[in-house]
Amino acid sequence: MQPFISISGPAAPLMAANVDTDVIIRIERLSDFGRDQLAPYAFEAWRFRPDGAEQPDFVLNQDAFRSAPILLAGRNFGCGSSREGAVWALNCIGVRAVIAPSFGGIFRNNCYQNGTLPVVLPEEVIDGFAAIARTQPEAPFTVDLDRQVVVPPNGKPVPFEIDALRRRGLMAGQDDLGLTAQYAEQISDFQKRDQVDRPWVWIDEGLQKN
């Protein structure tokens, strides 16, 4: 997984509330294509008209935002389906950080597994960023995980909160499997104890293969 330290570039404002993972990537695209082949299908219902032509009004079709590494979003971004492909699709079009008032919980965890940074900031702060992005589309924002700040173009750094464990994982480029390797012994101990305490969890004649 690619580490996340700091990135700079345009920030695309996609400010509707409740952008769901279905609209970020359609489910059948994830069966048809690999995780690094999703760029043409990210937000396809919004990026393209039914005839396949580009929808010129859609923010990611505006030249300044085509490869924006930062997305400014409305509340509850990435709600809905657990598909990790939503994060892969964002990565495929170059998005490495999403700034929103809140995120779908499963989507947020999926971000941490893929070197993508979900930044939570108050709605009014993001509205302010979006206003800047609309008037100066090419002006670079910086999202700095090391310093835990977002720096708007020619503006003051805005601090954000992130759990220390998640910050460490992102900066080290380590997903959850990397974090857990050290706990093998505790898992064995728990399972041994649990087989005595809660045998109904471990009923083998039921759960094991015939």
Added chain:
Amino acid sequence: MTLGCGVPRSAALFKKADQGNSDVQRTLFDKVWDSHVVAEMGDGYQLLHVDRNLLHDLSGGKALADLEARGLSVRSPSLNVAVPDHAISSAPGRHATSTDISARLAPIFRQRAEAAGIRYFDVNDPEQGIVHVIGPELGLTLPGLMITCGDSHTSTQGAVGAIAFGIGSTELLHVLATQTIVQAKPKRMRVRFDGALGAGVTPKDMILHLIGQIGAAGGDGHALEYAGPAIEALDIEGRLTICNMSIECGAKMGMIAPDDTTFSYLAGRPFAPKGVIWDRAIATWRGLPTDEEAIFDTEIVVDTGLIAPQITWGTSPEHVAGVVDRVPDPADAADTAQKTAWEAALDYIGLTPGAPLEGTAVDHVFIGSCTNSRISDLRHAAKIADGRKVADGVSAWVVPGSQSVKRQAEAEGLDRVFEAAGFQWREPGCSQCVAANGEVVAPGKRAISTTNRNFVGRQGPQARTHLASPTMAAAAAVTGCITDVRKLMDT
């Protein structure tokens, strides 16, 4: 503006509890969560044991392949179960490779699951069905368990008093390799449904109404517990419907305290414990319900008696109203983000602000999904369909949630009721809820669905989805338009 009938959105709904939980007084959620902590990871994160991990065809085979590619193996195969449901065909006479996607996924899924020693229920096995339908049905889902699955509607299975939640692909690898999951403990929210359901109003209407009240992010960062007399009065199938849509108000998990209704539902199920172990389990499970004085971070009270049959009008489950209401006007939205979303939603769904919802013509009806495909759902829908005909120009599908539901429905003659009315009677699976198997609602067509998501393109590109209960869906099928089902019910 008040959307739908019932309790208006207001700050008074949210009673902020005092801070902190005492040592002895704990919630159902705390009791289950705390008993699964394998290790403290610092920064508020814990490593939790996973008692059941369920694999489905869209991600299961891929996860097992990725696991091997990382040089890892399945740690506890007997705690994992695999079933194809998402991509398989629901057409009568189907087999594992009937759809292109399933032909690519199902055989490899089976092969890899079996090689890993994971129990696999194949497409036409007697146990097959939608993963969240078969879990409780087979007694795999039990009170007090920690359950994961690479599917956000895993929250369904919290209805028997388990913590059950959806995970992503990498988290799924983590569970397979370690039988644990890394999580930060969410806050606790209790939703109490006071009063009783009115005639023609169903558990689906209860949960849609709640989502309308608190919004698609109303439960963000929380584990929900549903409680109160209207919940206690529900059978397990109704409770499963409620917990299913927890994720649609932003909560990864929703649960209901186990009680005698739960225990009699589970008794004798194939994978439920038997004999002395059952007795021991029951004794443990009786201690799970929330203690009298336990504190929740947020409490919400809903007056169940005021809920009308619900129908969605937009592209988020929070875009919901009573069937007797009108399409809202974006000018009345609370803020810019909501206004933007409402405008886009109405444009996509093709409705006009101020128009009555009832009477809107429909093209298709879908009865199925992990939300509403159980035997009680089909019985209620069949009662509306009985002796009536699907309206001209409308197509209608019934997709039972599992082979067991299908067998039971056929034994009761429900298939014949539906077919006589002009519905298609199909094979168990997710089908048009997620449209991953090529079974889509045609572009621009309007569907009433008993599913859980009305997202843009969810049921197929440009498909327009209205979420409703099975009886509301059946009513729309026979009238050809959105209809208040209470008008079709015997009094």
